Amino acid sequence: MLKNYLSTALRTLWNHRTYTLLNLGGLTVGLTVAVLLLLWVQDERSFDRMHERLDHIYHVNSLVDAQRSLIWTSTQGPVAVYAKREVPGVLEAVRTARHWDLARVIVNDQPFFNSKGLYVDPSFFTLFSFPLVAGNAAEPFPNHQSVIVTEAAAEKYFGTTDVLGQSLHTDDSTSFLVSGILQNIPSNSSIQGELFFPFDLLAKQYTGTGYWKSLESDWGNFNYDTYLLLHADARPDRVAQLLSGIQQKNHPHATADQEYKLQPLADWHLYAPDGSAAGATEVRIFFLVALVILLIACINYVNLTTARATHRSKEVSMRKIIGADRGQLFAQFLGESLLVFVVALGLSLLLIPVLMPVYNDLSGKTLVFDPFQPTVMLLLGGAFLFTLLLAGVYPAMLLSSFQPLQALKGRFGRQNNAGFRQVLVITQFAFSVVLIVSTLVITKQMQYVREKKLGYDRENVLAFWMRDIHDHFAQAKDELEKRPGIRGVASANQNLIQVGSSTGDTDWDGKPEDLSFIVHPVGIEENFLGVMGIELADGTGFSGSKADSAHFILNETAVREAGITDPVGKRFTLWDTEGTIIGVAKDFHVASVHEKIKPVVFYHQPEPWRFYIKTTGADAPQAIAAAEKIWHRYNPEYPFEYEFMDQAYDSLYKSDQRTARLFYYFAGVAIFVSCLGLLGLAIYTAELRTKEIGIRKVLGASVSGIVLLLSRDFLKLVLLSVLMATPLAWWFTHRWLENFAYSTSPGVLVFFVGGATALLIALLTVSVQSIRTALANPVKALRAE
Known part of the structure; x- marks a missing residue:
């Protein structure tokens, strides 16, 4: 039976090659783009997940004005000291600070520039899951002239990773001995560095004669990042409240509105210090775009398969008459869909590695596509299952539901589902219009940013x-x-x-x-x-x-x-x-x-x-x-x-520019996939009305009249999709513009241009087949009557 299903599926797909290619093209493009987008989303959501105790690590932010509108991600030096010593529930506290004076590193008289140095407390290597390849994590700095280097830094400076005990010099001629080698920090870590120096070096800079006698008493300089490891039962808001009280007590010039706020390290990459969804909004947007493009591809498949259902009605009827039940027919048609989806997935797996370098350049990422990686397999499986359930089940149910006698007589009642297909066409083009309008608004905002007068002359x-x-x-x-x-x-x-x-x-x-x-x-x-x-x-x-x-x-x-x-x-x-x-x-x-x-x-x-x-x-x-x-x-x-x-x-707008570029391509993909489906429906409609068109031409109908006849219904659907998409596009673009304190106004023209673009593209797509049909010889159409 399985062999029969397979041979029947292959024969059917081959006999209708045009529709098969349209379906394969749409599904392949949809799956490819969706998987690329989901890889980007997964990478953004994976930031800082390498830490074993991530759920209990918090970053301390400082609220420094009465309106709570100014929040610094840095704190004063004493915060970590008092937090560990006096605040219940704080198990560990770590400070980090950029080594701003690290202009160059000298190894064997050879200078190296643009090094990334961090001052860190010793507990940095036990609080965070950055494993040491060599060295003692419990005592990383035997003295103040010790330094931890990453494997990549060791290779860069020394040409080998076997560098324990080797020396390097900083710009002020201070000599440091390598006391540990750190595994390279993953790119999806919010904390980055290649050279790690003892935090106590900063404390040595205090002479005891200034206003602030020591680093532990300096409540005026917000130069340090502070991380706290809390007990599982500790309340972050309570810890922040206690820290604020300690500041009020020890800071001679503290005001009542200077407080602290603890932010989970798990939220550090995607959320702003005030808790607002900064990068998280972009992640949600691209996740939705991936689903929308997959949905558009699925709608194409459903439309083309259900539209051609009448061609297979006699086949279904004969199978039912000779004993096939609905379950067997459902399995057969679902198998045909499964075969198409498997081929589309295979083509996607071939395309993704080819497109990955270009995609990385567009997105600013360094993603590596490994189809056997568990996360990637989950993404591929999820995308495939989503497509199969959405686009495979309904056509199989429809095709297996024909009543034999009615189908043989050419009576289908509601089974032709023309109204349902129209809803699907409207839906997919509505999504496309939203992407087109969003692209236009993003482009307009980027132009506004480039041309905005800043109050000073930055040109040349x-x-x-x-x-x-x-x-x-x-x-x-x-x-x-x-x-x-x-x-x-x-x-x-x-x-x-x-x-x-x-x-x-x-x-x-x-x-x-x-x-x-x-x-x-x-x-x-x-x-x-x-x-x-x-x-x-x-x-x-x-x-x-x-x-x-x-x-x-x-x-x-x-x-x-x-x-x-x-x-x-x-x-x-x-x-x-x-x-x-x-x-x-x-x-x-x-x-x-x-x-x-x-x-x-x-x-x-x-x-x-x-x-x-x-x-x-x-x-x-x-x-x-x-x-x-x-x-x-x-x-x-x-x-x-x-x-x-x-x-x-x-x-300053690299992220916004990447978003704009990606939207350009995504909108183009959505329109392309939508047009594939529209082209398929136009071909099908022309096939159904071949004899009608032949008669009209014999009676004197013009080519333009026939093109208008075949295009009119499709353009009505696209126009409805524009009307439906406009309020959704307005809401989406205004939400995106809220990320800017100063922004352009989208204006009515943007929505008009977006809708007109969708109509024009749809008209060109349908016209290709309409003109071809209108120019055909009517004698050929009538001879078969």
Whole structure:
């Protein structure tokens, strides 16, 4: 019987090759794209899952303003110490900090640059599941001159992984001995590094003579990531509350609104510190897109199979008359579907490895496709089962349900299910329209981001950090300004594209005692505002005189949020410097447009570290050459690294740009698969009406009239899908735009263009077959009557 089912299925598929190819094409493309998307989703959801005690590890975030709108992912140094010592339920506490001064690593007199270094507490290697290949996890740092290296770092620096006891030097000539070798940290870990130094090295930097006597008493610097391992019965909110109380008790300047919030490490990658779904939203979107594309492919199969059900009615009737029951027929037709799906899956398995390099480039991932990996097998099995149940069961039920006598007489009643197929066509094109509109909105937002006025001029501005330049800053600046093609030279101590530093150590006349006001301080020299095109709304800029050491310029947001009226001439204190506000700068962005404009305070710093060189597009090569010459004069031991500000600004939106690119392709795939199904239905409809069309042509019907006749019903369905998709597309795009503090408005035109695009593509698809049918010789159609 099985052999009979197989031979019948193969014969049927071969006899109807056009429909078989359309079904195979749609299912193969749908399965391929869906699996690629699900691999991306699975990778995003796998972040930090390598830790054995993940469910009990929390990251400590800091709430630093009264509105709870500003949450830092960093904490002060004492938090971990007090948490482990005084908070019940805390089993372990670990701090990490970036090694910002690690400009180069020297091994055997050979320098290496761009190393990733972390300061970590010793318990880092027991709290997290980062196994040591060599060394003692319980005592990773025998002394302060010890370092742990990853296997990849050992290969890079020493050419081998057998490096225990070997030495390396950092930029300040400090020598470290390798005391352990760490397995390479997986790419799906939120914690990344290749060199791990003892955290106690930071504590040695405190001399005991400053305001903060030691690291354990320094409640003013939020420079450290803190992780807590909690007891299974401990309540994270209660632990955070106790930590907040400890801060209030020990921090001499703490305000009542400075608190802590514990975030599960399992949520660290996909959720923002305030708990909002940042990356999680994108994961859900792409998961839904994968299901939608699979659904569209399944709808194609159901439509084409059920539409052609009448061609097999006599076959079903004869089988029933000679004794076949409905169960046997159901098994036969389900087997045919299964055969098609297995072939489609096989083709997908061949396509996915071919497409994977391109897909990785588009998605920014390094995914590896291994069909025998348990997770991948689960994804493939799930996609296959979803397709089989959705697209295989219903056609088999329909085909096996024909009543023999009625079918032999050509009477099918409701079994032809034309209305159901129309609903399916409307549904699949509605999904396609949503993807098209979403793509248009994302494109419009990306264009808005690129063209948005930031409040300063970023075009053709070359920027780079300069080491060892303080004593020669004026000379270097003067030489650069004399170079042809350089329109201006300025400097600051921050990257204006994304200012990282912030402080709450400010004061002014009339400041409420309980106000926690966080500003972003930026040190600049006197011509920075002019070169960068930052305009003043009131007052004056820095003059370069000694008096500027006690002068401040606030942006409009800082003035507004501080509540200072008529600010010019008013007292203002930043850190331990009391001075006067001399100007108010018009608002400008110091972060991406995902965030609102932040309060900024400019203070005068005559010799900052970051150069900004204004040039023109045509003169950029000369400006780069001049900057490189200056660089090598004062920093001969370091490679020259620079960036253009417009490129650095674009890099803030890498994730959004990847989302846009992926949506372009997904929308194209959805339309392509939908059109395959529409083409199949158009071919089927033309077959049914061949004789009718022949008679119409004999009676004088024109080709255009026949094309309109065959296309009209399909276009009505697509138009209905546009109407149905519009509110869904509006909701989806507005939800996505909520991720931006500043965004474009989609406008009615976007929805009109999206709908018109779907209609035009559908018209072209149907017209191909309609024109072919209309041009056929009517005599051939009528001769068989």
